[in-house]
Amino acid sequence: MLDLAIIGGGPAGLVAGLYATRGGLKNVVMYEPGMPGGQITQSSEIENYPGQLEVISGLDLMEKWPKQAQQFGLKHEMKEVISVTKKADIFTLKLSDKSEVEALSVIVATGSVPRRAHFPGEDEFFGRGISTCATCDGFFYKEKEVAMIGGGDTALEEALYMANVASKVYLIHRRDTFRGSPTTVEKVMNNKKIEVVLNAKPKEVFGDKMGVTGLILDTPEGERVLDVPGVFLFVGRDVKNDMLKDAEENFICDVNESGEVIVDLKMHTSLEGLFAAGDIRIESAKQVVCAAADGSVAALEALLYVEVKKG
Ligand code: FAD
Ligand code: NAP
Numbered sequence: 001m002l003d004l005a006i007i008g009g010g011p012a013g014l015v016a017g018l019y020a021t022r023g024g025l026k027n028v029v030m031y032e033p034g035m036p037g038g039q040i041t042q043s044s045e046i047e048n049y050p051g052q053l054e055v056i057s058g059l060d061l062m063e064k065w066p067k068q069a070q071q072f073g074l075k076h077e078m079k080e081v082i083s084v085t086k087k088a089d090i091f092t093l094k095l096s097d098k099s100e101v102e103a104l105s106v107i108v109a110t111g112s113v114p115r116r117a118h119f120p121g122e123d124e125f126f127g128r129g130i131s132t133c134a135t136c137d138g139f140f141y142k143e144k145e146v147a148m149i150g151g152g153d154t155a156l157e158e159a160l161y162m163a164n165v166a167s168k169v170y171l172i173h174r175r176d177t178f179r180g181s182p183t184t185v186e187k188v189m190n191n192k193k194i195e196v197v198l199n200a201k202p203k204e205v206f207g208d209k210m211g212v213t214g215l216i217l218d219t220p221e222g223e224r225v226l227d228v229p230g231v232f233l234f235v236g237r238d239v240k241n242d243m244l245k246d247a248e249e250n251f252i253c254d255v256n257e258s259g260e261v262i263v264d265l266k267m268h269t270s271l272e273g274l275f276a277a278g279d280i281r282i283e284s285a286k287q288v289v290c291a292a293a294d295g296s297v298a299a300l301e302a303l304l305y306v307e308v309k310k311g
Contacts, residue, residue: 003306004299005093005103006030006074007081007243010038011288012109012278014065015295016302017074020107023303028073033080033096037062038111039237039279040288042133044161049288057135061288081243084108084252086271089309104273104309105302108244108261109295111279112237112286117149121205122233129212130205130231134158138165141230147172147215149202150234153180156188158234163193170226172197172217200224205231239280256282267298273305 003025006013009032017030030036040046043058052061066076080096084106091103114132116122122130131137134148138161146166148159151173157180159171171188176198178185188194200217207213215231217224241259244251253269253276254262261269261276269276275298278284278291 001090002027002029002101002103004028004105004107004302005081005091005101006107006109007084007093008032008038008109008111008240008278008280009034009036009066009076010109010111010278010291011040011062011065012111012280012291012295012298013038013107014062014069015292016107016109016277016299017295018065018069018072019296019299020302021069021072021074023299025303025306026073029075029077029101030069031077031079031081031093031095033078036066036076038291042135043157044135045157046288083243083246084274085246086252086273089273091273104306105275106273107267107275107277107295107298107302108241108269108280109277109291109298110240110243111291112239114233115236115238117202117233117235119202119204121207125205125207125212125231128210129207129229130233132233134162134165134232137230137232138162141166143167144230145170145226145228146230146232147226147228148232148234149173150236151175151178151180152234152236153184155234156180156184158232159188159194160184160191162232163191166193166230169194170197170228171195172200172202174201175199197224202231237279237286241280260284265297266301267294268301273309275302 040058047055082094145168147170200219203216203218214227253271260282263281267275277294277298
C-alpha cells in the first residue's frame with residue numbers, strides 16, 4: 001500500500017512529490033503517462049518564474065524538477081490513472097495498464113488540457129494542419145503563413161513565437177480587446193510579422209487530403225478567407241478531472257460548474273485524504289509558481305494525514 005499516490009507530473013505533482021518524500025513519506029508514487037514537466041513544456045519562452053533571469057523554454061525550466069524529487073525517493077510510473085475510489089479509508093486507483101494500486105492518501109494534480117473551438121472542419125483536420133501546440137508543430141510552417149485563434153496569454157505568446165518561424169501570422173480574436181497581459185499585447189502589436197484580426201470568428205477550415213489549405217472567418221465586414229496551411233487553436237483550457245468520476249459519472253469530491261476541484265486553503269478536497277493542487281483546483285492563478293506552491297501545501301497536509309492514519 002502506498003502512503004501517497006500523486007496523479008500528474010506537472011509542476012504541482014512534482015513539487016508534491018519533492019515535499020512528501022523529503023518530509024519522510026517512504027512509499028510515494030507519481031503517476032504521469034508522459035515525461036514529467038506538464039503543460040509548461042509546450043511553452044517556448046518563460047520569463048516570470050522567480051529567480052530565472054534569462055528567458056528559457058518550458059522544457060529547460062522543468063528539466064531538473066523530476067531529478068530533484070527522485071533523489072529523495074519519489075517514484076515515477078508512466079501510467080495514466082483511470083479512476084479513484086475510496087472505501088474504509090483506503091483509496092484504490094485503477095491504472096491504464098489495467099492494474100490497481102491502493103493508497104492511504106492521494107494528491108490530484110492533473111492540470112488542464114487545450115480546449116477545442118468546435119467549428120466545421122476542426123475535427124476532420126485536427127492533427128493535419130490544426131494544432132494546439134506551436135512549440136510542437138510550429139516548425140512544419142517554417143516560412144509559411146499561419147492563423148492563430150485566441151486572445152489570451154497563450155495565443156499572444158505563441159503568436160510571438162510563430163512570428164520567428166512563419167512568414168506571417170494572422171492572430172484572430174473574437175473581441176476587440178485581448179484577455180492576455182498588456183505587455184505581451186504591446187509586443188504583438190509592434191511585431192510586423194503579425195496581423196491582428198479582431199472581432200473575427202473562425203467559421204470553417206477547409207483543405208484536401210494532404211491537410212488544411214485555408215480558413216474562413218466571420219468578420220463584421222463579411223466573410224474573409226485566409227489561405228493558410230496551418231491553424232493553431234489557443235482558446236483556453238479545460239481541467240482534466242475524468243479520473244475523479246465514479247461508475248455513475250458522479251464526482252467523488254465537490255467540483256464547481258467548470259469541473260474545478262473545490263479545495264480549502266490547505267488543498268483539502270471534500271473527500272478526506274484526497275488533496276488537489278495546481279490548475280485543477282478552483283481559483284487557480286494558472287501559473288507554474290502557484291502550481292508548485294499548491295503541490296508543497298498539499299504534500300505537507302498529506303504528510304500530517306498519513307501520520308494520523310498510521311497512528
Ligand atoms: P499541468 O502542468 O497541466 O500538469 C498536469 C500533468 O498531469 C500533465 O503532465 C498530464 O500528463 C498529467 N495527467 C493528466 N491526467 C492524468 C491522469 N489521469 N493520470 C496521470 N497523469 C495525468 N505559467 C507561467 O507561470 N508562466 C508562463 O510563462 C506560462 N506559459 C504558458 C504557456 C503555455 C503554452 C501554456 C499551455 C501554459 C503556460 N503557463 C504559464 C501555465 C502553466 O503551464 C500551468 O499553470 C502549470 O503547468 C500548471 O501545473 P499543474 O501541475 O497544475 O498542471
Ligand atoms: P484564456 O486566458 O482562457 O484565453 C482563451 C482565449 O480564447 C480568450 O481570448 C477567448 O476569448 C478565446 N476563445 C475561447 N473560446 C473561443 C472560441 N470558441 N472561438 C474563438 N475564441 C475563443 O486561455 P489561455 O490563453 O490558454 O490561458 C490560460 C491560463 O494560463 C490563463 O490564466 C493565463 O493567464 C495562463 N497563462 C499564463 C501565461 C504567462 O503567465 N505568461 C502564459 C500562458 C497562459 P474571450 O477573451 O472573448 O473570452
